[in-house]
Amino acid sequence: xxxxxxxxxxxxxxxxxxxxxxxxxxxxxxxxxxxxxxxxxxxxxxxxxxxxxxxxxxxxxxxxxxxxxxxxxxxxxxxxxxxxxxxxxxxxxxxxxxxxxxxxxxxxxxxxxxxxxxxxxxxxxxxxxxxxxxxxxxxxxxxxxxxxxxxxxxxxxxxxxxxxxxxxxxxxxxxxxxxxxxxxxxxxxxxxxxxxxxxxxx
Amino acid sequence: xxxxxxxxxxxxxxxxxxxxxxxxxxxxxxxxxxxxxxxxxxxxxxxxxxxxxxxxxxxxxxxxxxxxxxxxxxxxxxxxxxxxxxxxxxxxxxxxxxxxxxxxxxxxxxxxxxxxxxxxxxxxxxxxxxxxxxxxxxxxxxxxxxxxxxxxxxxxxxxxxxxxxxxxxxxxxxxxxxxxxxxxxxxxxxxxxxxxxxxxxxxxxxxxxxxxxxxxxxxxxxxxxxxxxxxxxxxxxxxxxxxxxxxxxxxxxxxxxxxxxxxxxxxxxxxxxxxxxxxxxxxxxxxxxxxxxxxxxxxxxxxxxxxxxxxxxxxxxxxxxxxxxxxxxxxxxxxxxxxxxxxxxxxxxxxxxxxxxxxxxxxxxxxxxxxxxxxxxxxxxxxxxxxxxxxxxxxxxxxxxxxxxxxxxxxxxxxxxxxxxxxxxxxxxxxxxxxxxxxxxxxxxxxxxxxxxxxxxxxxxxxxxxxxxxxxxxxxxxxxxxxxxxxxxxxxxxxxxxxxxxxxxxxxxxxxxxxxxxxxxxxxxxxxxxxxxxxxxxxxxxxxxxxxxxxxxxxxxxxxxxxxxxxxxxxxxxxxxxxxxxxxxxxxxxxxxxxxxxxxxxxxxxxxxxxxxxxxxxxxxxxxxxxxxxxxxxxxxxxxxxxxxxxxxxxxxxxxxxxxxxxx
Numbered sequence: 003x004x005x006x007x008x009x010x011x012x013x014x015x016x017x018x019x020x021x022x023x024x025x026x027x028x029x030x031x032x033x034x035x036x037x038x039x040x041x042x043x044x045x046x047x048x049x050x051x052x053x054x055x056x057x058x059x060x061x062x063x064x065x066x067x068x069x070x071x072x073x074x075x076x077x078x079x080x081x082x083x084x085x086x087x088x089x090x091x092x093x094x095x096x097x098x099x100x101x102x103x104x105x106x107x108x109x110x111x112x113x114x115x116x117x118x119x120x121x122x123x124x125x126x127x128x129x130x131x132x133x134x135x136x137x138x139x140x141x142x143x144x145x146x147x148x149x150x151x152x153x154x155x156x157x158x159x160x161x162x163x164x165x166x167x168x169x170x171x172x173x174x175x176x177x178x179x180x181x182x183x184x185x186x187x188x189x190x191x192x193x194x195x196x197x198x199x200x201x202x203x204x
Numbered sequence: 205x206x207x208x209x210x211x212x213x214x215x216x217x218x219x220x221x222x223x224x225x226x227x228x229x230x231x232x233x234x235x236x237x238x239x240x241x242x243x244x245x246x247x248x249x250x251x252x253x254x255x256x257x258x259x260x261x262x263x264x265x266x267x268x269x270x271x272x273x274x275x276x277x278x279x280x281x282x283x284x285x286x287x288x289x290x291x292x293x294x295x296x297x298x299x300x301x302x303x304x305x306x307x308x309x310x311x312x313x314x315x316x317x318x319x320x321x322x323x324x325x326x327x328x329x330x331x332x333x334x335x336x337x338x339x340x341x342x343x344x345x346x347x348x349x350x351x352x353x354x355x356x357x358x359x360x361x362x363x364x365x366x367x368x369x370x371x372x373x374x375x376x377x378x379x380x381x382x383x384x385x386x387x388x389x390x391x392x393x394x395x396x397x398x399x400x401x402x403x404x405x406x407x408x409x410x411x412x413x414x415x416x417x418x419x420x421x422x423x424x425x426x427x428x429x430x431x432x433x434x435x436x437x438x439x440x441x442x443x444x445x446x447x448x449x450x451x452x453x454x455x456x457x458x459x460x461x462x463x464x465x466x467x468x469x470x471x472x473x474x475x476x477x478x479x480x481x482x483x484x485x486x487x488x489x490x491x492x493x494x495x496x497x498x499x500x501x502x503x504x505x506x507x508x509x510x511x512x513x514x515x516x517x518x519x520x521x522x523x524x525x526x527x528x529x530x531x532x533x534x535x536x537x538x539x540x541x542x543x544x545x546x547x548x549x550x551x552x553x554x555x556x557x558x559x560x561x562x563x564x565x566x567x568x569x570x571x572x573x574x575x576x577x578x579x580x581x582x583x584x585x586x587x588x589x590x591x592x593x594x595x596x597x598x599x600x601x602x603x604x605x606x607x608x609x610x611x612x613x614x615x616x617x618x619x620x621x622x623x624x625x626x627x628x629x630x631x632x633x634x635x636x637x638x639x640x641x642x643x644x645x646x647x648x649x650x651x652x653x654x655x656x657x658x659x660x661x662x663x664x665x666x667x668x669x670x671x672x673x674x675x676x677x678x679x680x681x682x683x684x685x686x687x688x689x690x691x692x693x694x695x696x697x698x699x700x701x702x703x704x705x706x707x708x709x710x711x712x713x714x715x716x717x718x719x720x721x722x723x724x725x726x727x728x729x730x731x732x733x734x735x736x737x738x739x740x741x742x743x744x745x746x747x748x749x750x751x752x753x754x755x756x757x758x759x760x761x762x763x764x765x766x767x768x769x770x771x772x773x774x775x776x777x778x779x780x781x782x783x784x785x786x787x788x789x790x791x792x793x794x795x796x797x798x799x800x801x802x803x804x805x806x807x808x809x810x811x812x813x814x815x816x817x818x819x820x821x822x823x824x825x826x827x828x829x830x831x832x833x834x835x836x837x838x839x840x841x842x843x844x845x846x847x848x849x850x851x852x853x854x855x856x857x858x859x860x861x862x863x864x865x866x867x868x
Binding site: 161 | 458461551553597598616636637638664
């Protein structure tokens with residue numbers, strides 16, 4: 003593995019570490035009467051409002067359609083995701099130190115798997131909130147209407163346009179993954195060098 | 205390429221790819237205003253607006269008057285709330301206006317202004333408005349913009365469906381938003397279904413000073429929300445929306461939203477008149493107050509009434525029918541032809557329109573679904589003329605332009621939707637800022653709308669104006685509806701919370717305005733007609749001071765002999781006979797308010813001194829060059845003091861009298 007690959011991998015690891023501190027995804031709810039915006043941010047370990055009380059306000063609005071309250075404590079995945087990300091970051095450091103491009107492939111595969119599982123899980127939660135409505139107590143019942151926000155992109159949900167996009171953390175993850183891909187490409191384009199070459203002058 | 209450079213390239217490329225996610229920001233809500241908006245709302249200095257618009261003050265309890273199209277605030281008319289700004293509800297002459305059988309009620313929540321009509325067209329004689337909290341209706345005289353009469357509504361709570369008028373203003377109505385036990389009494393709240401009932405009150409309104417309840421119709425215990433009279437073919441009928449046909453008494457937001465359809469009550473009030481005349485209504489003991497300004501003295505009087513005629517639909521066949529209407533209907537609005545009855549179901553996904561022709565046929569055919577407490581429920585399919593599909597969310601109120609179009613306010617989707625009567629197709633929509641409640645087209649609920657402007661009255665203001673802390677004025681928008689497409693012209697802030705509004709061409713009101721009151725016709729028993737007439741009298745602990753106000757002095761202006769324990773009445777008469785020369789009167793430590801005195805008017809302030817000393821009083825309305833000199837003193841001595849009761853005209857005032865030109 004070239005020095006370039008290792009540096010890229012270490013960069014990727016740093017970005018993954020930063021991801022823990024940044025929201026991964028955000029869902030914005032756009033409606034005329036919310037010129038100031040309304041939305042929530044999903045981090046590795048919690049769900050928060052875009053501004054301090056947004057999540058409460060969203061839950062308040064959702065009670066009209068019978069959606070259950072979004073309570074981060076009740077989402078078990080939020081306890082696991084931080085460890086998965088930390089493990090990926092640590093593994094990237096290890097792969098960079100060991101310098102074997104096969105390990106790099108494995109690491110990248112693991113990263114992709116975690117990302118895909120994460121996205122499927124996220125979609126599943128969105129589906130659950132959007133479809134499993136308490137119609138007994140719902141005040142606004144529109145026949146055939148469900149309220150699942152999109153995974154990525156925008157969708158009209160009654161008077162709100164729900165826009166779902168990756169936030170800083172999600173972008174960091176994307177960049178980290180692309181750095182991994184770049185490291186892999188570089189590693190396979192050049193002959194691998196022995197570890198001892200690391201300290202030799204150019 | 206060196207490895208370092210390669211790293212940089214790779215990192216930059218990936219960062220750019222990632223950054224692309226952030227590029228898909230949504231555009232902020234932009235306000236689309238046409239280029240010609242400014243010229244359309246510009247009323248040059250010294251020129252007048254085209255329309256008077258009367259907006260309810262909502263929780264201010266008053267009525268505000270705006271000019272259209274400028275959106276300028278012209279006046280706030282005190283109605284149901286005390287108004288320290290001019291002494292309404294504080295002065296002895298006006299206190300009685302706010303009297304009820306609950307005692308004085310100094311505040312209310314005013315919702316729906318309604319213009320008096322002649323042959324179904326607003327005529328600019330009077331404006332009626334309801335009080336929602338302690339049910340009352342008021343008459344405002346539109347030659348003076350003053351409240352002249354207030355009638356309390358018994359057997360009701362929440363006078364919301366009020367004070368809509370019949371096309372001839374023979375009656376205005378008031379229907380109870382909260383059903384309550386009738387007569388009201390001590391029962392368990394959860395005995396709602398057995399004990400709670402609604403009432404629809406028909407109030408005679410065409411004789412100033414003589415409003416009274418002609419009759420009340422006893423209804424099932426739903427919430428009666430809004431109403432409008434029929435006209436043309438539907439003349440003689442009145443329509444009221446109702447919700448909570450579930451008869452829930454707790455957590456209504458959920459429990460009163462269960463039924464798929466609630467009802468519009470169609471009331472044949474001519475039939476009700478017949479039944480009442482035939483003695484089918486019960487004389488039902490009910491205490492309520494009627495307050496009115498006695499035209500000769502200008503003093504408000506209270507008359508307590510003791511009974512109403514209460515008509516049970518069971519005893520008057522064919523007086524009320526229910527039209528099933530989707531999802532908790534709010535507004536019910538009749539188109540200018542009188543054929544269509546449009547209801548706005550707060551939670552409905554369509555706007556249902558009933559047909560009066562079909563309603564009559566359904567009654568003739570007995571197309572009844574069931575009968576509730578003697579009231580036949582007509583079949584939805586038998587009365588529905590059409591449904592406006594996908595109009596938006598949260599339809600509330602509809603007004604008409606007289607050109608075949610209807611305009612419905614959409615609270616949830618915050619827009620006005622224009623649709624065509626007969627085809628029920630949506631032809632245009634325009635956003636409102638934010639969450640519109642009522643909307644108003646001048647004459648838009650009458651036979652002849654002046655379909656040029658539409659005013660959206662919004663519930664949420666947020667960022668529309670410079671921010672003013674957590675509480676802001678409400679926000680209204682003026683929309684041009686003269687063309688095919690609605691165009692936003694103007695934003696303007698409004699006081700309290702305007703619910704409904706009425707507007708009519710200025711020409712129908714402007715030229716009838718009183719400029720000042722004729723002093724010769726002032727019938728107040730405590731009037732002082734000239735400088736030499738003023739004085740002071742004592743009767744036990746009561747001291748009456750009669751004084752005049754004229755530029756720039758009061759006479760008398762030095763008063764002595766008042767003692768602690770006395771109650772002083774200042775009867776102040778503005779003896780000016782000139783346009784817009786008002787005076788004010790205020791005294792140190794008054795626990796009431798000031799008085800504002802129109803030219804030729806007498807007003808009385810009650811004042812109870814609390815300690816010994818000298819009390820200045822002065823004119824509060826800047827009246828003249830020497831307004832700051834318009835003042836006086838009152839001396840308060842201990843109880844039992846030997847200071848003689850005197851009221852002198854000051855030397856300064858006498859001097860002014862001898863040199864009037866200079867001083868004035």
